[in-house]
Amino acid sequence: MKSQAVLRWVRLAVTVAAVLAGLYLWQRFDWVRLPETGCSPVFEVKPGAGLLVDKRPGEFHVGDIVLYRGRDGTLLLGRLHEIRADALGEVAFDVRGDREECPSPDSETLGALPRRALAARLLIAWQG
Numbered sequence: 001m002k003s004q005a006v007l008r009w010v011r012l013a014v015t016v017a018a019v020l021a022g023l024y025l026w027q028r029f030d031w032v033r034l035p036e037t038g039c040s041p042v043f044e045v046k047p048g049a050g051l052l053v054d055k056r057p058g059e060f061h062v063g064d065i066v067l068y069r070g071r072d073g074t075l076l077l078g079r080l081h082e083i084r085a086d087a088l089g090e091v092a093f094d095v096r097g098d099r100e101e102c103p104s105p106d107s108e109t110l111g112a113l114p115r116r117a118l119a120a121r122l123l124i125a126w127q128g
Contacts, residue, residue: 051122053122060121081107
């Protein structure tokens with residue numbers, strides 16, 4: 001094989017790998033911006049902050065800042081306080097806010113959340 005043909009195949013392979021990597025990153029991670037007004041229920045995240053989140057984390061840990069869905073489907077921000085098994089052995093998550101002055105629906109009002117209610121885990125908060 002001539003070097004030109006080899007180089008063409010290498011370029012094609014690199015291009016395909018780059019496209020696949022881009023698609024993977026696009027479907028796995030997301031950039032979310034919090035509203036500029038109001039308050040944040042989590043100390044580390046200020047209103048108007050940009051959030052890089054993992055939409056498909058392998059596992060959650062106590063202390064993680066997460067996005068979760070309320071009863072009406074809106075995304076809410078909170079901290080994972082407890083992970084436990086319910087009566088049927090299903091894993092349930094207790095998510096709460098850090099600030100009493102910034103109330104939002106959390107596990108105190110919604111009850112323990114199933115895994116499907118957790119939308120993402122916060123990776124980086126960029127204070128805008």
